[in-house]
Amino acid sequence: MHSLLSQEDLAFKAHCEAFASQTLAPLAKKLGDINDVPQELRTCLAESGLYGPLFPEAYGGTGLSAVRICLAREAIAGVYAPADTTLAMQGLGGYPIVLAGNEDQKKKYLPKLAAGQRLTTFCLTEPEAGSDVSAIQTRAVADGDHFVINGRKRFISNGFSADMGVVFVKTPTAEKPNALSAFIIEKGMPGWNVDWRIELMASHDIVEFEFNNLRVPKENLLGPVGGGFKLAMQTLDLMRMSVGAAALGMARTAMERSIQYARKRVQFGQQISKFQGVSFKLAEMAVDIEAAQCLVYLAAIKKDRSDPAASLSSSIAKLHATEAAFRCIDQAIQVHGGMGVVKGAVVERLYREIRPLRVYEGTTEIQKLIIANHLIKQPK
Numbered sequence: 501m502h503s504l505l506s507q508e509d510l511a512f513k514a515h516c517e518a519f520a521s522q523t524l525a526p527l528a529k530k531l532g533d534i535n536d537v538p539q540e541l542r543t544c545l546a547e548s549g550l551y552g553p554l555f556p557e558a559y560g561g562t563g564l565s566a567v568r569i570c571l572a573r574e575a576i577a578g579v580y581a582p583a584d585t586t587l588a589m590q591g592l593g594g595y596p597i598v599l600a601g602n603e604d605q606k607k608k609y610l611p612k613l614a615a616g617q618r619l620t621t622f623c624l625t626e627p628e629a630g631s632d633v634s635a636i637q638t639r640a641v642a643d644g645d646h647f648v649i650n651g652r653k654r655f656i657s658n659g660f661s662a663d664m665g666v667v668f669v670k671t672p673t674a675e676k677p678n679a680l681s682a683f684i685i686e687k688g689m690p691g692w693n694v695d696w697r698i699e700l701m702a703s704h705d706i707v708e709f710e711f712n713n714l715r716v717p718k719e720n721l722l723g724p725v726g727g728g729f730k731l732a733m734q735t736l737d738l739m740r741m742s743v744g745a746a747a748l749g750m751a752r753t754a755m756e757r758s759i760q761y762a763r764k765r766v767q768f769g770q771q772i773s774k775f776q777g778v779s780f781k782l783a784e785m786a787v788d789i790e791a792a793q794c795l796v797y798l799a800a801i802k803k804d805r806s807d808p809a810a811s812l813s814s815s816i817a818k819l820h821a822t823e824a825a826f827r828c829i830d831q832a833i834q835v836h837g838g839m840g841v842v843k844g845a846v847v848e849r850l851y852r853e854i855r856p857l858r859v860y861e862g863t864t865e866i867q868k869l870i871i872a873n874h875l876i877k878q879p880k
């Protein structure tokens with residue numbers, strides 16, 4: 501599979517892996533469980549060069565590359581999941597501006613995001629609108645030079661720490677009562693409140709926002725009125741495959757830990773790796789991981805080539821890699837026996853960290869709907 505990557509991409513992969521093991525792993529040990537993005541993590545990510553592939557060169561990035569976004573997430577997610585979340589959100593909140601921003605918006609926001617000077621987020625989900633985006637209730641109403649936004653956004657990652665975000669809200673018209681529009685919002689705008697810091701099963705900066713007469717200048721409208729749904733889906737098309745990459749990184753860490761443990765743990769007078777019941781689990785993990793890697797890289801390569809099949813491949817990669825990683829990590833706990841469920845064990849942490857990946861950016865069931873829709877739509 502590596503032969504599909506260019507020499508430059510392989511060099512970037514090596515850079516990400518070195519960053520993960522030499523810089524991020526010690527920081528992860530120091531910071532431990534966090535539900536925000538501390539300054540040290542901000543600085544570490546800003547200096548890592550990993551934000552580069554999320555942004556075009558003209559705006560401070562190293563050139564948009566789905567392959568490199570995936571390689572970065574694969575390298576860091578198994579080492580420190582909160583760092584992966586921050587990186588992913590920089591993409592989810594930045595890519596809509598790359599896609600739909602006008603020149604002023606791009607110049608104002610993208611270089612600071614690419615440099616990690618500002619953190620951003622992506623606000624789509626609401627209490628009554630998860631899988632069903634059409635159920636969004638948050639609304640924007642034009643008022644002079646502003647739009648006034650009222651409503652709530654739930655499960656917003658990076659939400660506590662982000663300095664800005666992109667929010668998708670209803671802007672209904674008589675012809676299009678469900679029209680969505682996107683806006684760039686900035687912390688400090690009166691009417692934007694963090695209403696609930698949600699505590700998850702694993703470390704995650706995640707909140708519910710309340711927008712109470714949030715006044716957003718008209719120049720912060722991102723793309724045309726009514727263009728929000730398409731923009732949100734295009735953004736998810738890019739980032740979904742990278743969720744698969746993060747899952748892949750977590751699964752690989754679990755497999756490596758299992759191999760180490762199975763070699764050293766002795767029962768019945770021999771290393772447990774010599775029992776077929778254990779070694780088969782390692783083999784099954786390797787198969788799941790290699791298949792996931794192929795699907796993730798393939799989806800990313802298609803995306804970078806603007807292949808129209810990239811969207812289908814992105815859902816396939818996300819679905820397979822997240823489900824496969826969950827299986828691997830569950831098996832890794834089994835290989836570790838009781839030591840696998842001790843709080844603080846790496847595989848115990850991974851078990852909690854992998855679970856939300858099967859839910860966010862479209863649940864496994866929603867990926868199946870997307871994949872099936874693609875198949876049914878395809879001409880014979």
Ligand SMILES: Cc1cc2nc3c(=O)[nH]c(=O)nc-3n(C[C@H](O)[C@H](O)[C@H](O)COP(=O)(O)OP(=O)(O)OC[C@H]3O[C@@H](n4cnc5c(N)ncnc54)[C@H](O)[C@@H]3O)c2cc1C
Nearest residue numbers: 622623624625630631655656657856859860861862863865
């Ligand atoms: C850790 C985490 C981080 C997140 N970060 C963000 C973020 O930064 N920004 C953001 O906007 N959102 C974010 N989300 C929200 C996430 O995208 C939603 O949780 C997800 O889309 C599912 O929506 P829901 O939770 O409302 O579940 P629901 O949509 O209520 O689904 C509940 C169950 O019903 C199933 N279901 C629903 N509809 C169908 C259907 N048509 N066919 C079959 N089954 C169906 C689902 O698959 C699921 O099993 C995050 C969520 C989590 C857990």
